[in-house]
Amino acid sequence: MERWQAVRGQVQQDERGRISRRAHVLWDTYKLYIVFAMLVGISGIMSPQFFSVENVMNLLLRSSFVGLVSLGMTFVILTGGIDLSVGAVFALAGVLLATFQHGYLFRFMPELTAGFEQSGELAPIMPFALTLLLTVSVGALLGFLNGILVTKAKMPPFVVTLGTMVAIRGLAFTYTAGFPIPGVTREVQWMGAGQIGALPVPVLIWGVASVICIFVLSRSVFGKKVYAVGGNERASWLSGIDSDRIKITVYTISGVLAALAGILMLGRMGAAEPREGAGMEADAIAAAIIGGTALSGGRGSVVGTIIGALILGLISNFLNLMEVPPYPQQVAKGLIIIAAVLMQGTARKH
Amino acid sequence: MADEFVLRMEHVSKSFPGVRALHDVSLSVRRGEIHCLVGQNGAGKSTLMKILGGAYRMDAGDIILDGEKVFFPNPHAALKAGISVLYQELALNPCLSAAENIFLGREIKTPFGVVNVRRQQQEAERLIKPFGVEIDVALPVEQLSVAQQQIVAIGKALSFKAKVIVLDEPSAVLTVEELGRLFNIMRGLREDGVGIIYISHRLEEIFEIGDRVTVLRDGEVVGTFDVSTVNESDLVRMMTGREVVKTGSRSRVETGEPVLEVENLSRRRVLRDVSFRLHAGEIVGVFGLVGAGRTELAHALIGADRPDSGRILLDGKEVMPSSPQHALKLGIGLVPEDRKRHGLVLGMNVADNSTLAIWDRLARLGIVDRRSLLASARESVDELRIKTPSLSALVENLSGGNQQKVVLAKWLATACKVLILDEPTRGVDVGAKAEIHELIRAIASRGKALIVISSELPEIMSVSDRLLVMRKGRIVGEFLPAQTTQEDVLACAMGVKVA
Numbered sequence: 001m002e003r004w005q006a007v008r009g010q011v012q013q014d015e016r017g018r019i020s021r022r023a024h025v026l027w028d029t030y031k032l033y034i035v036f037a038m039l040v041g042i043s044g045i046m047s048p049q050f051f052s053v054e055n056v057m058n059l060l061l062r063s064s065f066v067g068l069v070s071l072g073m074t075f076v077i078l079t080g081g082i083d084l085s086v087g088a089v090f091a092l093a094g095v096l097l098a099t100f101q102h103g104y105l106f107r108f109m110p111e112l113t114a115g116f117e118q119s120g121e122l123a124p125i126m127p128f129a130l131t132l133l134l135t136v137s138v139g140a141l142l143g144f145l146n147g148i149l150v151t152k153a154k155m156p157p158f159v160v161t162l163g164t165m166v167a168i169r170g171l172a173f174t175y176t177a178g179f180p181i182p183g184v185t186r187e188v189q190w191m192g193a194g195q196i197g198a199l200p201v202p203v204l205i206w207g208v209a210s211v212i213c214i215f216v217l218s219r220s221v222f223g224k225k226v227y228a229v230g231g232n233e234r235a236s237w238l239s240g241i242d243s244d245r246i247k248i249t250v251y252t253i254s255g256v257l258a259a260l261a262g263i264l265m266l267g268r269m270g271a272a273e274p275r276e277g278a279g280m281e282a283d284a285i286a287a288a289i290i291g292g293t294a295l296s297g298g299r300g301s302v303v304g305t306i307i308g309a310l311i312l313g314l315i316s317n318f319l320n321l322m323e324v325p326p327y328p329q330q331v332a333k334g335l336i337i338i339a340a341v342l343m344q345g346t347a348r349k350h
Numbered sequence: 351m352a353d354e355f356v357l358r359m360e361h362v363s364k365s366f367p368g369v370r371a372l373h374d375v376s377l378s379v380r381r382g383e384i385h386c387l388v389g390q391n392g393a394g395k396s397t398l399m400k401i402l403g404g405a406y407r408m409d410a411g412d413i414i415l416d417g418e419k420v421f422f423p424n425p426h427a428a429l430k431a432g433i434s435v436l437y438q439e440l441a442l443n444p445c446l447s448a449a450e451n452i453f454l455g456r457e458i459k460t461p462f463g464v465v466n467v468r469r470q471q472q473e474a475e476r477l478i479k480p481f482g483v484e485i486d487v488a489l490p491v492e493q494l495s496v497a498q499q500q501i502v503a504i505g506k507a508l509s510f511k512a513k514v515i516v517l518d519e520p521s522a523v524l525t526v527e528e529l530g531r532l533f534n535i536m537r538g539l540r541e542d543g544v545g546i547i548y549i550s551h552r553l554e555e556i557f558e559i560g561d562r563v564t565v566l567r568d569g570e571v572v573g574t575f576d577v578s579t580v581n582e583s584d585l586v587r588m589m590t591g592r593e594v595v596k597t598g599s600r601s602r603v604e605t606g607e608p609v610l611e612v613e614n615l616s617r618r619r620v621l622r623d624v625s626f627r628l629h630a631g632e633i634v635g636v637f638g639l640v641g642a643g644r645t646e647l648a649h650a651l652i653g654a655d656r657p658d659s660g661r662i663l664l665d666g667k668e669v670m671p672s673s674p675q676h677a678l679k680l681g682i683g684l685v686p687e688d689r690k691r692h693g694l695v696l697g698m699n700v701a702d703n704s705t706l707a708i709w710d711r712l713a714r715l716g717i718v719d720r721r722s723l724l725a726s727a728r729e730s731v732d733e734l735r736i737k738t739p740s741l742s743a744l745v746e747n748l749s750g751g752n753q754q755k756v757v758l759a760k761w762l763a764t765a766c767k768v769l770i771l772d773e774p775t776r777g778v779d780v781g782a783k784a785e786i787h788e789l790i791r792a793i794a795s796r797g798k799a800l801i802v803i804s805s806e807l808p809e810i811m812s813v814s815d816r817l818l819v820m821r822k823g824r825i826v827g828e829f830l831p832a833q834t835t836q837e838d839v840l841a842c843a844m845g846v847k848v849a
Contacts, residue, residue: 220713224709224718228706231696232692235692235695237675238674238692240678240679241675299697
């Protein structure tokens with residue numbers, strides 16, 4: 001009898017253990033979504049306007065810029081790198097495109113930019129598509145440069161992109177002598193502030209870019225190599241993977257997406273501002289990390305990053321709805337980022 | 351009781367998961383004695399010394415220092431008790447100067463509690479002076495040569511006024527002159543009554559400097575002898591043991607056109623004039639002691655390191671692999687020694703790891719064909735009998751033997767004609783070892799040309815058709831395993847003539 005009870009007790013304990021283990025596995029797999037759902041739930045309860053189409057679209061729109069940049073950041077972090085220059089590339093892209101639209105390929109001088117302020121006249125130097133392509137190419141080139149410095153000069157990514165961040169930001173200021181360049185063409189305005197039905201165009205672009213990135217990372221050989229290089233660069237290299245090429249490519253992708261986001265921002269604001277995107281790199285990195293991408297590389301996903309960017313947007317949105325003033329918002333946002341990462345234990349030791 | 355022995359280690363045993371490293375080992379060192387410790391790679395010398403130095407805990411046994419039973423929970427405790435162990439890997443902080451390294455943690459201070467840099471440097475110079483080498487004790491040690499660093503490390507050991515000093519293969523990096531000076535210092539210490547344990551692969555040194563010698567084999571003591579009562583071939587015989595390894599099955603001489611010809615390959619000081627040929631379906635073993643240049647040879651063949659001179663011919667055509675990618679295209683692959691660091695992406699699953707080197711082939715327009723990837727992985731898992739719960743299991747959760755099989759699978763999937771296996775069974779258990787040996791033979795019988803690098807003599811004797819022995823970057827001997835003994839091979843690797 002006693003023995004029977006002991007056995008039964010053991011069985012119950014096993015059963016309980018199994019259930020808690022299963023719950024643990026579930027939490028482990030879906031914690032990011034659970035955190036996200038909880039934030040959505042809290043927002044909905046605290047503010048009745050939260051679920052209005054207008055507010056949801058606003059939330060998506062505000063997230064789309066960091067969202068785009070953080071997609072590129074995900075590629076870079078997956079290889080074990082980091083790209084601090086994205087905010088500066090973001091700003092430079094806006095400034096460049098605005099310059100092109102004001103009739104100059106290359107304007108560098110303070111007195112010339114002073115002219116912009118007065119007239120704000122538009123005189124695109126070439127077809128719109130071409131200026132767009134040119135601007136994105138500059139982003140690609142700067143990313144490529146980061147990649148070359150990281151791989152061929154064998155410098156730590158943090159140092160390389162810290163340097164290029166400062167230099168590129170300086171370039172953006174030099175271009176406009178620190179002044180904003182007001183006025184953009186309708187096409188750019190449409191890209192940044194237009195809507196298709198209720199859907200803002202930047203959100204659409206973010207969505208399309210996300211789908212492409214998800215596909216590339218999960219299905220393409222390149223995507224697999226990104227994970228392999230981040231997981232163990234030496235082993236991948238010895239297995240015949242050209243790890244340098246992979247790394248150069250991810251920095252280029254990051255540059256392209258940062259430039260694209262910068263163009264959208266130019267359209268949204270209707271003026272180029274060399275100060276734009278300050279601190280963008282921090283948000284983009286935060287989005288990736290909240291989304292479960294490991295800073296050591298080899299682990300993470302685009303879907304995670306998208307949710308991460310949405311969580312960041314959600315936090316701002318929520319604090320706005322709560323009418324928290326901007327400065328305390330910063331404090332709260334930082335703390336919530338830490339809490340979100342703590343909750344899902346991304347920082348777990350390996 | 352004033353003991354004749356300054357140190358006695360008694361009945362020391364130590365096991366690592368799956369490996370019995372030391373079994374009932376006893377070692378006694380007299381005051382003022384230079385006690386040599388010899389044995390093959392993996393015989394347990396370094397493990398024994400790490401236990402003595404407090405870096406490992408023993409499972410059983412006693413350490414008696416100066417007649418008192420002691421216990422070292424960490425290296426610092428051993429150091430304080432008077433035991434200085436100089437490991438093969440130097441334990442110096444590369445960013446600190448020689449003086450700072452020597453007095454790390456027990457800095458000489460001024461009355462104000464500030465480090466007295468001048469005094470420290472003077473003291474450091476005094477310690478290093480007997481070596482007769484100019485060393486700037488204020489320079490970060492990373493700017494010193496390896497030999498100079500070694501001297502700093504020895505100087506540091508001396509500064510502890512140690513009762514027992516362990517020198518683990520110091521001669522590997524010292525020049526003849528420096529070694530001579532080291533021997534003089536050792537003799538001086540012997541006069542002072544210090545017990546010295548000296549480990550070396552160079553047997554001639556043992557006869558020059560040693561008083562007694564202990565031979566270790568497979569984690570057990572074969573015996574301790576006065577140096578005057580043994581000769582080099584006795585030692586070699588004891589290190590290998592007398593057991594006869596059955597090998598005959600594979601030994602054969604290939605004729606016909608070689609797949610790979612290496613001619614006069616040299617690279618700085620690590621490879622000198624290496625030449626050999628390799629035929630399809632042949633397994634050539636490369637044996638040598640630590641630092642003989644085996645891994646360096648492998649790296650040169652796959653373009654991970656560029657040789658300074660020499661030619662590599664593949665199917666009669668001269669090639670010079672410039673990178674592993676290039677070597678892979680040419681058809682030369684390396685299954686690296688350290689599977690965790692160089693062989694696998696631990697965070698990826700079995701399917702991805704086993705197909706890592708052929709992703710490009712499994713893809714169309716840059717998109718991976720999942721079905722053929724999984725089919726290829728499935729084939730590997732079945733063929734190599736990799737025990738894994740599923741193809742999507744992470745390799746970090748597999749056993750060592752199965753991990754090694756995944757690495758092998760990765761390279762088998764490539765179309766490489768020449769495969770180099772560097773220590774293919776390191777850290778796997780006995781059962782998996784036999785299985786991997788069988789796999790290696792099966793791979794060769796499919797017409798691949800294999801180079802197997804191993805520091806385990808029995809393994810390489812049983813698996814290879816032909817055996818090359820390396821020493822100091824050169825190929826110093828070629829054997830047919832069936833027609834030779836482990837003794838001869840080891841003697842050759844150590845540069846000893848066997849009577």
